[in-house]
Amino acid sequence: MNKENLKVMQEDNLKVLLEKLGLLEDLNNGKIKCKFCKSEVLFDDIYGVFPESGSVKIVCNKPECILQLMEYLRKGKTNK
Amino acid sequence: MEEVLVSLFKYISLPIATFIFGCYVVYINPEKAQIWASYIYRVLSILNKKYRVYATTNDIEGRINHFAKNLSTQVIEHEPVGVKIVYVDADTTKEQFFENNELIIKMYDSGNNNKNFVYATMAFISTTTLPRAKKYISKSQRESIDLFIAKKLFEEEKPQVAEQFFQDFFSPKLESGEKISELIETYTVIDKAGLFFPIFINELVYLGQKVFFKKKAENIIAEVTSLISFLRQRSLRTVGDETAQSVFQGIYCSCAVVLVGKRLKRLSKDSRLYMNYIKKLVNRKVDSIYLIGPTEEGNNQFISDIGKGIEDTFNYYKTYEKQCKATIRGNDAKLVSTENYLVLYRNPNVTNIIDGIYYTENIEPYSKDDSIIGLSE
Numbered sequence: 329m330n331k332e333n334l335k336v337m338q339e340d341n342l343k344v345l346l347e348k349l350g351l352l353e354d355l356n357n358g359k360i361k362c363k364f365c366k367s368e369v370l371f372d373d374i375y376g377v378f379p380e381s382g383s384v385k386i387v388c389n390k391p392e393c394i395l396q397l398m399e400y401l402r403k404g405k406t407n408k
Numbered sequence: 409m410e411e412v413l414v415s416l417f418k419y420i421s422l423p424i425a426t427f428i429f430g431c432y433v434v435y436i437n438p439e440k441a442q443i444w445a446s447y448i449y450r451v452l453s454i455l456n457k458k459y460r461v462y463a464t465t466n467d468i469e470g471r472i473n474h475f476a477k478n479l480s481t482q483v484i485e486h487e488p489v490g491v492k493i494v495y496v497d498a499d500t501t502k503e504q505f506f507e508n509n510e511l512i513i514k515m516y517d518s519g520n521n522n523k524n525f526v527y528a529t530m531a532f533i534s535t536t537t538l539p540r541a542k543k544y545i546s547k548s549q550r551e552s553i554d555l556f557i558a559k560k561l562f563e564e565e566k567p568q569v570a571e572q573f574f575q576d577f578f579s580p581k582l583e584s585g586e587k588i589s590e591l592i593e594t595y596t597v598i599d600k601a602g603l604f605f606p607i608f609i610n611e612l613v614y615l616g617q618k619v620f621f622k623k624k625a626e627n628i629i630a631e632v633t634s635l636i637s638f639l640r641q642r643s644l645r646t647v648g649d650e651t652a653q654s655v656f657q658g659i660y661c662s663c664a665v666v667l668v669g670k671r672l673k674r675l676s677k678d679s680r681l682y683m684n685y686i687k688k689l690v691n692r693k694v695d696s697i698y699l700i701g702p703t704e705e706g707n708n709q710f711i712s713d714i715g716k717g718i719e720d721t722f723n724y725y726k727t728y729e730k731q732c733k734a735t736i737r738g739n740d741a742k743l744v745s746t747e748n749y750l751v752l753y754r755n756p757n758v759t760n761i762i763d764g765i766y767y768t769e770n771i772e773p774y775s776k777d778d779s780i781i782g783l784s785e
Contacts, residue, residue, distance in 0.1 A: 330490065331490040332490070334491050334531060336514070336524075339517055341498040344498040349505065377512050379505060389527070394530055394577075395534070395554075401511065
């Protein structure tokens, strides 16, 4: 069976990565917004992160945003 | 198999025989083995927290891959795609993050394993289910299919997670969009009649294999909507109801679903009664002809006879046959469990590149034809 990789990160490790990306402080101060719904995102609200055009995009765990993310990724895969 | 097992335990010591048998089970069913492994790691994690990661990984992978494998038995053209959970560690640098250019999903620590399962599954299903067909269908059709398939996965593979899914995804999405709610309700109806995966999803796979030079998106979406409506109508019919349409014929979804069910015709065992309008379907160069009918009173043989006629007369070839459980309405409108026999015949000359010439000759003449919705017998 062909398998698709699904990259995941444990919470503690994600915090380390966000610090390296220079986002942890802003995240703790409520300055980071979800790519799709534009609402404030705290660490507990994060669904996933991905790079785009040199910056880091964060997606919150609202169902609508997750589905929008999947649609966004689907279009991205199609365009490759 | 029994004889092999008996020989195994007769001539080899019990521990070795058990080990060999265990290896065999792991080999033929690695997904089940992963699920069992997750239980073992869960127990070990009580002693050492590092095993939690292995427990979560094996649980998610095993269940999703088991579902994907089962799906391939229901959707003939489905090449099973599984998932591999890759943990990104804390050593990842900023440069590596940008270079890899991939989504990273947050995994909750233990205590939230249901959430991890749901979130990982949604990512997997959304990106691997019908990737090509999704180019052609509407957003609500895409989302509703993903949600329905996810629901099936959770209900079949890990029912205790289903509640988390309903709470986090399903209910909020249903409340936000009436169209999606209606579609999912329809899929449930179609699935109960055993038609969702073998016909609807299968046809979307075929649709995804096509390239339309002159694509009219709204026409394709409308036709998929019509196919859904037709399958819903078939699924809700009462046993003995001979007024409902029994044939769907599409252009973009180039398929025909022929119900071999009318009792008088079945009992007559005269396949010519069906061959006449199958000939019309063949003349319109449909790619797929599904024959479906109840497995009673020798109907399987009758369906096979019709199929033999399709093969011999029109050179279509049998691709798939399956007996599938269905729940339909009995004469007293109560739901009854039954079994259907489904056979798929494919046109040996399927055209997947739909260019201008093909469109003009084979699609445009029929694009305004009401018969696209279905023909009554």
